[in-house]
Amino acid sequence: MAHAQESARNDMTKKQTTERYTLADLEKWRKATGDVDPPIRLGVLGDPVAHSLSPQMQSAALRASKIDMQYARFHIRANELRPALRFLRALDFVGVNLTVPHKIAAFAQIDEADKFASHAGAVNTIRLRDRKLIASNTDGEGFLRAIRSEFSVDVRDLRVMILGAGGGTGHAIAWQCALENCERLVLVNRTLEKANALVEWQCALENCERLVLVNRTLEKANALVERLRPSFAGPRVLGPVARLEAVPWDEAVLRAQLADIDLLVNATPLGMNPSDFSPVPARLLAPHHMVFDAVYGSSKTSLLRAADEAGARGANGLSMLLNQGALAFQIWFDREAPIEAMRASL
Ligand code: NAP
Secondary structure, three states: OHHHHHHHHHHHHOOOOOOOEEHHHHHOHHHHHOOOOOOEEEEEEEOOOOOOOHHHHHHHHHHHOOOOOEEEEEEOOHHHHHHHHHHHHOOOOOEEEEOOOOHHHHHOOOOEEOHHHHHHOOOOEEEEEOOEEEEEOOHHHHHHHHHHHHHOOOHHHOEEEEEOOOOHHHHHHHHHHHHOOOOEEEEEOOOHHHHHHHHHHHHHHOOOOOEEEEEOOHHHHHHHHHHHHHHHOOOOOEOOEOOEEEEEOOHHHHHHHHOOOOEEEEOOOOOOOOOOOOOOOHHHOOOOOEEEEOOOOOOOOHHHHHHHHHOOEEEOOHHHHHHHHHHHHHHHHOOOOOHHHHHHOO
16 A cells, blocks of 8 residues: 555656657757656657657557656757757667658668668668667558558559658658569659659669659659669560659549559658648549558548548558557567557557
8 A cells, every 4th residue: 555655656746748849858858858757768750740649659568568768759840850860869768760751861860770771761760779870660561561451462462553652651662562572563753853762772673563653744754764774674574564664643644554553552741631632533543442541640631531432442551650660669679569559559
């Protein structure tokens, strides 16, 4: 009884994390959080970051594993990533997650990268060791597991189109699809500059049966094709279709491409705001499509509403969030994540 009273008293004096920290807090970390107990040793950096469900999911994992630390939310703008990582290096953190828009930028600012981060050229999980930032990427494997659990299929059997392939999440998903030797991979991106990073994936792309780049400006896409062509000069010949082609991002072209697609993936942030339009309208979708929106939230995204309207199957990004988070926990603590506690928190 005395013990129970004491632990209740301790709980009352403990201070939980505040809703959101900033770069200024990281700079004066001990002053900003000296009285926070248990201490914050993990977090997610992003802009926006208010929407992230990682804090509640990872907090549930920490509680279930009886690990006495907290996971916090950090609002870090694109131009603040470098100093934020510099401050983190000197602090007693186990690690952090990175979300939009930091995944690609972080790749140039870490000390070491495992093969998942290196292949994707993007980082979603950092582990701190001896003041070094060790990068990984669990988005690709998290995506694979999500597709298996949501649609009961394996990516390797699918023809996949990724919208937003030039972003951090798109990179990780595209690389994973190539690694799985998916039947066909169609990469769609709004701007060419970011799609250029695709060139770095040449070895992974060797695994793809066919790559199609879709871009708004045909000349720009054709220029990219010229840069990529040497990667596709191999002997694999798949009937009359070219392994590599560029097509403009317009409705007629997307309609034609979608006829040969099983799984459509949204890796753009479109859908994070309830007022966002759907990246692909319902009229381009058909009942045979599986539509996976990496965006998650309490209400259906415009893309998933479009999938409903077309009679297609759809799933949001919650399952990917859960799986990439469980893999991150495993990286930080070298032990299995309490996935059921994490699932129950979402
Ligand atoms: P990012 O690195 O900033 O990349 C965003 C990508 O989307 C870029 O390719 C960008 O194209 C494209 N894009 C942005 N606005 C667009 C628009 N209005 N129209 C067309 N394309 C647009 O972001 P990220 O970190 O990859 O995150 C993307 C989304 O995935 C976020 O919503 C994030 O929450 C979600 N996500 C979910 C999970 C999960 O576990 N469920 C995991 C990771 C990410 P340009 O190259 O043309 O700029």
